[in-house]
Amino acid sequence: MQARAATLTDVAKEAGVSLATASRALNGSDRVVRAELHARVIEAANRLGYTPNAQAQSMARGSTDLVGLMVNDIADPYFSTIAAGLAAAAEQQGLLVMLCSTGGQPEQELELLAALRRQRGRAIVLAGSRIDDREHLRELSDQMEPFIAAGGRVAAISEPKLSVDTVVVDNKSAARDLAVRIGELGYRRPAILTGPEKLLVSRNRRDGFVEGWSGEEPIVVADEFSRDGGFNAMQRLADSGAEVDCVFAINDLMAMGAMAACRDRGLDVPGDLAVAGFDDISTLRDVTPALTTVRLPLTEMGRMALEMVLGEPAAKPRRRKVRGEIIVRESTPPR
Amino acid sequence: MQARAATLTDVAKEAGVSLATASRALNGSDRVVRAELHARVIEAANRLGYTPNAQAQSMARGSTDLVGLMVNDIADPYFSTIAAGLAAAAEQQGLLVMLCSTGGQPEQELELLAALRRQRGRAIVLAGSRIDDREHLRELSDQMEPFIAAGGRVAAISEPKLSVDTVVVDNKSAARDLAVRIGELGYRRPAILTGPEKLLVSRNRRDGFVEGWSGEEPIVVADEFSRDGGFNAMQRLADSGAEVDCVFAINDLMAMGAMAACRDRGLDVPGDLAVAGFDDISTLRDVTPALTTVRLPLTEMGRMALEMVLGEPAAKPRRRKVRGEIIVRESTPPR
DNA sequence: CTGAAAGCGCTAACAT
DNA sequence: ATGTTAGCGCTTTCAG
Numbered sequence: 001m002q003a004r005a006a007t008l009t010d011v012a013k014e015a016g017v018s019l020a021t022a023s024r025a026l027n028g029s030d031r032v033v034r035a036e037l038h039a040r041v042i043e044a045a046n047r048l049g050y051t052p053n054a055q056a057q058s059m060a061r062g063s064t065d066l067v068g069l070m071v072n073d074i075a076d077p078y079f080s081t082i083a084a085g086l087a088a089a090a091e092q093q094g095l096l097v098m099l100c101s102t103g104g105q106p107e108q109e110l111e112l113l114a115a116l117r118r119q120r121g122r123a124i125v126l127a128g129s130r131i132d133d134r135e136h137l138r139e140l141s142d143q144m145e146p147f148i149a150a151g152g153r154v155a156a157i158s159e160p161k162l163s164v165d166t167v168v169v170d171n172k173s174a175a176r177d178l179a180v181r182i183g184e185l186g187y188r189r190p191a192i193l194t195g196p197e198k199l200l201v202s203r204n205r206r207d208g209f210v211e212g213w214s215g216e217e218p219i220v221v222a223d224e225f226s227r228d229g230g231f232n233a234m235q236r237l238a239d240s241g242a243e244v245d246c247v248f249a250i251n252d253l254m255a256m257g258a259m260a261a262c263r264d265r266g267l268d269v270p271g272d273l274a275v276a277g278f279d280d281i282s283t284l285r286d287v288t289p290a291l292t293t294v295r296l297p298l299t300e301m302g303r304m305a306l307e308m309v310l311g312e313p314a315a316k317p318r319r320r321k322v323r324g325e326i327i328v329r330e331s332t333p334p335r
Numbered sequence: 336m337q338a339r340a341a342t343l344t345d346v347a348k349e350a351g352v353s354l355a356t357a358s359r360a361l362n363g364s365d366r367v368v369r370a371e372l373h374a375r376v377i378e379a380a381n382r383l384g385y386t387p388n389a390q391a392q393s394m395a396r397g398s399t400d401l402v403g404l405m406v407n408d409i410a411d412p413y414f415s416t417i418a419a420g421l422a423a424a425a426e427q428q429g430l431l432v433m434l435c436s437t438g439g440q441p442e443q444e445l446e447l448l449a450a451l452r453r454q455r456g457r458a459i460v461l462a463g464s465r466i467d468d469r470e471h472l473r474e475l476s477d478q479m480e481p482f483i484a485a486g487g488r489v490a491a492i493s494e495p496k497l498s499v500d501t502v503v504v505d506n507k508s509a510a511r512d513l514a515v516r517i518g519e520l521g522y523r524r525p526a527i528l529t530g531p532e533k534l535l536v537s538r539n540r541r542d543g544f545v546e547g548w549s550g551e552e553p554i555v556v557a558d559e560f561s562r563d564g565g566f567n568a569m570q571r572l573a574d575s576g577a578e579v580d581c582v583f584a585i586n587d588l589m590a591m592g593a594m595a596a597c598r599d600r601g602l603d604v605p606g607d608l609a610v611a612g613f614d615d616i617s618t619l620r621d622v623t624p625a626l627t628t629v630r631l632p633l634t635e636m637g638r639m640a641l642e643m644v645l646g647e648p649a650a651k652p653r654r655r656k657v658r659g660e661i662i663v664r665e666s667t668p669p670r
Numbered sequence: 671c672t673g674a675a676a677g678c679g680c681t682a683a684c685a686t
Numbered sequence: 687a688t689g690t691t692a693g694c695g696c697t698t699t700c701a702g
Contacts, residue, residue, distance in 0.1 A: 005485035101423065288622070342679055367687060391678075
């Protein structure tokens, strides 16, 4: 058992050719190697179980086959779906994806961005809501700037808070449309279950809904941006005794939590209370009552982000808007 | 704008010290650098926006900070949860995760394994059911063998078909237990909705259930290992006119599909038909009726795999068994 | 068409 | 404590 992997030099020696020839035969772009030698090299490589060392190749070539992907939480279906889209696209291009899950913690995000930078990936995609924290945004930019100056590319899938190419979800207008639709369905007193104030998604989806709502100002209850957050928020809402006929949860996970809370209290959805979510998580498309929500082309968004970040660099950061599609289902029947 | 990233040499020059000193100050393990110089180097590095080139470091050091993770489909909550566990563990150790999503295609799996090998990661974790295809298993082994011989580590999360350390889910016995439990609840004629025959999970979960079942042999309907597969299988089962009082879907996604199919046909779950799944996907814990299933510690499994693959290499491949916990919920009430 | 040799950015002996 | 220098494995001129 050899304690180290076979190198090109080993292969060259084994095949009785020069390093250069071996390189050309195995990984070279131009096929300027005589067929016979070529075969000999290939054979030697197989015999030795040789695999090129990508690190060394990157160094020599000055470019890698890596792209970084940073998400808040890969276990969240929102992000895993985006990741799937991006991974599929990357694989088509022969690129490898380095995955970082930040847990939504700003320090983590910075640290992982640094790790990604170190790898000298071709590009980095930042998926996930921006936190509206001036200081943090500046630190992020400080990291990205030298990376970009050195030819690295960065794109985001989020609110357009960073000055990089970004796939922006038009949260606000989609939420606005949803509000209008809810109104048309005959609801009169909606409540909004939102996430932390500092998350831009939370704010935009909430604000959009409020904007689109023409009746009296909706009640707003904030909690975590998760299933449990939805559950708790719903409980507090119910405890408050507020009279509402409909609840808009800022995302599907919160909506699920809210529905669970309703069940616990014997509130019938949609009989006693209608519920709407946002994202249209595919795993949740079969829940009952079927959830009214805003469909986002998550897989597509991952693909788009990779496309942007790999395509021709633009002088100014580009924004590719993604529109949400309102999907009305049983959880908000006309009343 | 410089077209290349700042190098250690640049930093050394800027700080007026030698390459070695700069290296020691910035990335060296021992702090043998005078405070004043140290500061000067750090400062120069900041000024230049320097970040070490991980590739170069790996080459020089002879080891990387990368681990590879291969999953069937990162959009599948089963895998994304495992990935989350593994990613969290990796991050604690300062390791970066390279993610590959194979789409369950054997050729893809081979190709991505090669890509991972090339990166010279410290370790590779293969998550996902093994396909019982002799040829394919051999090709996988052929790839892994030189990687392992050269000091690489490999672990799997699956059926113990590969001779590497593996976190094995005791699918068979868990399914067996589930069958017993279903029987105790008073069901008499179960059907099994299973996945493709060549997937080991499918077979084991099915076989386990059959083994545990003491009444007459359950009907088995096979389809894809997905929500749609469950939907289709359920339809075919219903079409067949078979009289069953309970359906065991080989995983939660299929169970959801089956429940959707029931709904389409006006079959009440669990009134007309009870349904059980497998995995206990967290996103689905709030569905109604709440799904009876087998809980797997998915996050933990990801962590365990990384632990094994990073720990002391064993002479023989180790197996760390993970037991599933039967969770009876409303979808299979006593009858 | 093939080989020799100069790097790529960094670490780690080995000197001083 | 700091500097010099020889690689790490590969690609890519530059010669032949």
